[in-house]
Amino acid sequence: MAISLQFSRISTRTDLSVPESRIFLQRKPFMVRCSAGEAVSSSSATAGSSEFDAKVFRHNLTRSKNYNRKGFGHKEETLEQMSQEYTSDIIKKLKENGYEYTWGNVTVKLAESYGFCWGVERAVQIAYEARKQFPTEKIWITNEIIHNPTVNQRLEEMEVKNIPLDNGKKQFDVVDKGDVVVLPAFGAAVDEMMILSEKKVQIVDTTCPWVSKVWNSVEKHKKGDYTSVIHGTYSHEETVATASFAGKYVIVKTMKEATYVCDYILGGGLDGSSSTKEAFLEKFKFAVSEGFDPDKDLEKVGIANQTTMLKGETEEIGKLLERTMMRKFGVENVDNHFMSFNTICDATQERQDAMYKLVDEKMDLMLVVGGWNSSNTSHLQEIAEERKIPSYWVDSEKRIGPGNKISYKLMHGELVEKENFLPEGPITIGVTSGASTPDKVVEDVLSKIFDLKREEVLQLA
Ligand code: SF4
Secondary structure, eight states: OOOOOOOTTOOOOOOTTSOGGGTTSSOOOEEEEEETTEEEEESSOOTTSTTOOHHHHHHHHTTSTTEESSOOSOHHHHHHHHHHHHOOHHHHHHHHTTTEEEETTEEEEEOSSOSOOHHHHHHHHHHHHHHHHSSSSOEEESSOSSSOHHHHHHHHHTTEEEOOEETTEEOGGGOOTTOEEEEOTTOOOHHHHHHHHHHTOEEEEOOOHHHHHHHHHHHHHHHTTOEEEEESOTTSHHHHHHHHHOSSEEEEOSHHHHHHHHHHHTTTOSSSOOOOHHHHHHHTTTSBOTTOOTTTTTSSEEEEEOTTSOHHHHHHHHHHHHHHHHHHHOGGGGGGTEEEOOOOOHHHHHHHHHHHHHTTSOOSEEEEESOTTOHHHHHHHHHHHHTTOOEEEESSGGGBOSSSEEEEEOTTOOEEEEESOSOSSSEEEEEEEOTTOOHHHHHHHHHHHHHHHHHHHHHHO
């Protein structure tokens, strides 16, 4: 299959440290759509105000005539285009042979669940449809559609442009009436949706339904006056969007941070890791809702998650919160103080389960392929590192070489270079890829390995 993908202009996002939900807190009055096609002025409601109901706003937006989340009837042709651009003969061969195949002196074992999840495939496909439907209109996207440089580069080539940033703030001024704006698979913060609604642009919403499910959960927390404890990274686009639909919230990235919160709830009675209110607010300064007061706002909590976190960890954090509330308020009262819905995405779970199975097998090294800002890929790398398997997380074949050298990331994002990463002689490699990684990228990485091993054989001959 002749596939030509250009890597030369690939850019890696580095601006994720800015919590974008904070950017638009002060805004002028906007229009809320009450029903399809009907716009009503709401001078009192803003995303930061107590009267504002994000759920009603979202509900009404999805029914307005400028909004689309189902595509435009070009599904077959866009899927065909994606298949030509992103599929791989090597992956096909592996699947046909029970996820294991040997090329020369390299045996490859592929995880049974890997690569593009349906939510990502759906998002990219709808974005492709938008380009087909609006061939001459300006098309903008509020963030990377998914965390994969190859796919993002492809959309750039199709003139789907990122909304420019100035000092970390998105410049929505560039968007004019008549333009099209794509919301990525992770969704968009409610403030951004409000700006776009006000501008009356065509919105193409590719938000994954699993992400919307989490938004529904935090809206339920809000309705019951529960504080959402969100297991995620506060600067990740998905968590920024989820937080924007929550009422009060605190975002915890790890079990350690969750333990700190629970220890605070129990006045230091869990492990003594927490201290004063000031220390709490300093620790979570980018990760709590405006005006958050840990003394008042942790009486009733609900758990929510960024869909790509490690499933087991989200479950553990939920259980810890539940136990904490039982201890503080009594087992019989726990339902009045703790709320939980299952919002762990199937695709994330399947990829993690397949990875746990794969790392049980004998192998010399693991290759984890996926964008370096991809959360779900980092967790696949984490599983391999925990098993002490030499594991290399790369986002493209360009990270390999010259010669037997690799630049890769570790689970926490440290960039590492290693010489002679491929052992001599016959080797077995485990391979998986993140939910936003096209098979073609995995093929390119494996092809580079095959070339290196072929050179080794020739040199020894
Ligand atoms: S990983 Fe899950 S939540 Fe994320 S896009 Fe894929 S299906 Fe949706």
